[in-house]
Amino acid sequence: MGSFLKKDLLVFWRDRKEILLSLLLPIVIILLLNFAFSGLFDEGAESMDIDVAIVQQDNESIGLEQFEVRVNELDFPPAEKEALLTQATQISPVRLINEFFNDPEMKEWVSAQELGKEKATGLVEEGELDALITIPVGFTESVLSSILLGEETEKNLTINVKEESNEAGALQDMVTNYVNTLNFQFALGTAAEAPAPEPELPEGGREVVEGAQVYTMTQYFTVAIAALFCLFIASTVAMKTVTEKREHVFNRIILTNSKPFNYLMGKIISTFFMAWIQLLITFTVTQLLLDVFSGMSFDFWLGTFVVITAFSIAVSGLTAIFTPITLRLSDPNAANGIFTLIVMGMGMLGGSFFPIDFLPDWVQRIGEWTPNGLTQGTLLEWIQYGSFVDLILPIILLMGFFIACLIIGMFLFPRRERI
């Protein structure tokens, strides 16, 4: 077995160009994809820049006066009325909204400007602005009554957007959050339960962008491309067998009474090494160049390493099937065609080319059983949840795939007559 492995590795080493190509190709493709997609799929809110207009229709002093009138109408002791009015001047809802948008942290994401209604609507229509936030007439009075007197809110902030987008959704979330927090704070002080101002969208209702991005686009295609190209190594190694057949060394090997198992193991182990090295290099280089898995822990890398290793073993199992096929088929192009079909099919079903959420359920189910699909799914989950227990089953499945392949490969291995 050692002799076969040494020979196979040596033969590959002599063909360094091919090795280098197969090692570097996935990296190149990941870099290209990253370059091509970086504009399209900006990751989460990180680089978000929301332009909003604030249309101020409320007059704060009139609002305060109206609130004062209301308080005076109530049947409260004068001291209490006095205290409520003092509090009211301190709250100033409009100021709170302005402060919210002028907060330095907030300014990194959102640039807000106060505009007239006509102009703001026009700019949103033209797409110059992402959203328009209206502070309606009577807002001050309504908020004060709600907070201090526990009455229903009558006037809410409205958010208008032209199109639903990541930006609009995120903005909506932020505003809702903020208002909720405010309400909560005041509720603590007033023991009154006030509903949050309900932002509204012009049409289509409330379509919130998925909360936290679960994994980034770059992470997806790094994992997918790495897994896909790894499969091709099985085909590359098996196709080397064609040379052995053409050069008749395989006959000579048979004449030495060598066991097919040893011959196959040489191919399998060299595939494992190449697949493993390719994956390690791909993950390391893309991490260094693109910071794909930004800020991940040591545990993350350890788990990834374990999954990569298990996947490399599964890929080497594929070689165990491909090699006897090469030996049996008289036409190397046919063998190559079959391997390419299998690899591409696995890539497709496993979601290596594109996410397959849109395909029928049963197709997705099959995809999850391809070694690349399984590995991809496991790693993407691993990015999100990082629970070691979740790795156990996929690893067992990958090992099972390897063993099944090995058995089939031994079964397919030509004895005599077919050589």
Place this chain on the structure above:
Amino acid sequence: MLETINLSKNFKGKKAVDEVDIYLDEGESVGLLGPNGAGKSTTISIISSLLKPSSGDVKLDGKSIIKNPAEIRKILGVVPQEIALYEELTAYENLKFFGEIYKVKKNILEERIRDVLEIVGLKERQKDLVKTFSGGMKRRVNIAAALLHHPKILILDEPTVGIDPQSRNHILETVRKLNEEQETTILYTSHYMEEVEQLCNRVYIMDHGKVIASGSKSELLSILSSEDTIQVQLSETSDQLIEKIKSFDHVRQVDETDEGIRIISKKGSNILSGLVLAAEKEGIQVTHYQMETPSLEDVFLHLTGKTLRD
């Protein structure tokens, strides 16, 4: 020690090997002669356990090897017709790999490699990649790889095809030495009859999958025993002279050639004096007279009506 019994092999209904019976005794050097497509390689593949026969058997010391090929593989060295080497590896690396999988013991493998490289005369080039070698050098490494486990029987399938005369002589000399000095039993396949004549004690002649003649060289030549072929150079020819010679006792055929005539006569009949006399009468001089020694080529021609190189 090794024999085939009624060995036949069909490829899609076409008989490549047809009821072949050949045997090898220990220490012999046997030739298998035949034109391209005669079925030599197929026969060898079956003997060396790479191919199963359609019918018939191969026996080693009386035991069939068809079901259990391990025994023959151990004592057999096969030099295939094609170069069976890793082109991307050096001569040394090839030999080391094949030696290892032949399970030559580690401590003697280096020595064996040195020996076989010596035998084929490629010691200086052992660190070079096989793909940089000439055809003749590749053939020599191809032989070396079959010698590593000291086989008792060496089968060579056209080991001299398409190579320079120097390499060819080297290979022939190597085979002769292996047979004479190391007592390796040789089965040597070729379509060059000179090689077989030179190397082998016994020869099988194959054509169209059948063995059409066999025996020692002299036995085969005796197939042609009933006739002598005589080449005669004359200063000029005349029809009268030819007619006269045709009327001689024992003369069977007279043909005109570029330089004179060719006479085919009964074996051992002396026609020289009668020929000279008849020529003088016509005023013609006999400038050269030669009895042709028949070769295996002539035997083949006689048996099949075609030449080996066709």
